Amino acid sequence: MPPVTSAPSSRLRPYRMPAFILSVVLLICVGVAMVLSIRSFTRSTDLVEHSYQVINTAEAIRSSARSTESDARGYRLSGRDQLLAEYLATFPATRKATSQLVVITRDDPAQQTRALEVETLVEKRLAELQRLIDIQRDQGIAEAQREGLDSPGFGQMQQINLLIDTVLTQEHHLLRERRQTMATLAAVTIAGVVAGILLPLVLLGLLLGGLTRENRRSLKLEREARSTMRELAISLEQRSRLSEQRRVLGAYAGILQSCENLNEALNVTAEVIAQMLPTAGGRCYVLRSSLNQVEALSRFGTETVPSDSVWAPSACWGLRRGQPHRSGHGPGNVYCSHLHIEDLGENGWTLCVPLMAQGVSLGLLHVNGATGGSSEDVQVVEAIAEQLSLAMINLQLRESLRVQSLRDPLTGLYNRRYLEENTQRELQRCQRRGLPLSVIMLDIDHFKRFNDEHGHAAGDALLTAIAQTLQTHTRDEDIVCRYGGEEFTVVMPEASSEDAQRRAEEIRSAIATTTVVHLRKTLGPNTASLGVATYPFDGSTPAELIGSADTALYRAKAEGRNRFVVHQLARA
């Protein structure tokens, strides 16, 4: 799980606000500079326009003065009235233009001085022309022409022209300067605007880039934190699941210890697996070594893959290898032949865990499912199998101890303790149901002599053979036991005295033909004497009945052996 990290503070954070303020200030400066530049530019434009106006006005004065001069001279030479009319029309225009020049050069004292001089000269010239016109009108054309020859017209006009040239030259010079100023202003404005826009843009870009990086880092940290939280939640869930599993397995182990037989243990196991692996199913098998087969004793859950009920141990890889064998879907998996894996889906899984304890193979726990089968599930099944194996070996040991405590080690028949415990129960059952119960006591005749003649081991062999004969001639529900030494007892629930007599005779005659082979010598047969007692005639307790049968047995001995005696008859 990655460590939880706190968000590192951004390197740009201290510069963020100053950069923002600087950007804003720069933008304001750009704005102010633009306003000032535009105003200066406008002023320059006005000045340029003004220069054009001065130039145009000066040119107009020259042109108008020439026209007036030309019209006046033409009239003086030709006397044509049309020329007089034209003179009269241009005269005010000339005057007006000179006045206008004076007005529009107010901003430039030098130019205005020249304008005033132009005005004075033009006025003088106009006055002279007017004087000649007046002479022509009053004294005739010839007088006017003669007067004109003496008039200083040419010189006046030359002065006017020279002065206007000076005005124009000066104004052109100003115009050039103003245009230059305007161009410089425009360039400076453009440069200022570009710089003023670019610089804040760069700053804002840097700021934005930093914020984006920081945002990305924050998002990454947030994602990491979320993933850490998720992993933490999963880990907590796993921990709580593990602790729950441990608790269930602990309880399961405790309950297994209290199980009295294998069926109980298997039922508990099925319930625990259903609880811990609800989607799985399977079977518990026991190994019948004597038959070389594996047999299912219980089923649990819903099996995805059916498994055979009985099969040879070699059919399972788990049993063959003595370790858990897990397989899933697809190539690379090896399947046990006791499984019908055709039904194994894409996510299906199977698991065979051998049940082993103290190096002994006891059986197999097989589990399969359509989903799941994680290593955690496998561990659970293995833990269950381990507990079940221990329980099975314990039950086997307990059973063998129980059998040992109830069986005679030589003959394998029940012992006297078992007889006493169970005869009471069988007798009560028959009493409740109103049925008889018979007891046969049997003693081998002259067994001491047999022992003496053939040895104790041969005597043991004879005892074992007679025990076998007794088991052959009794029913499964009868209790056949070695009462002690060479004495045997058969308790026959629900058997009447007649049944018991028939059985006693069968046993007697069978023993009379029973021989044993000992040290390659056939020994026997020996005979036996039997006493028969029946409830309710010969007693109503086990002790009474056994005592009655024993009495009858002694009677049989006394009467010559190799016979049976019935207690009632014996009493009679």
Ligand SMILES: Nc1nc2c(ncn2[C@@H]2O[C@H](COP(=O)(O)OP(=O)(O)OP(=O)(O)O)[C@@H](O)[C@H]2O)c(=O)[nH]1
């Ligand atoms: N081989 C062998 N002998 C036993 C065993 N238990 C008791 N015996 C012997 O059985 C003999 C019983 O002898 P007795 O009680 O005198 O009876 P008997 O010789 O059979 O004579 P009757 O019962 O009167 O016919 C004794 O010698 C015991 O030692 C046993 O487990 N194995």
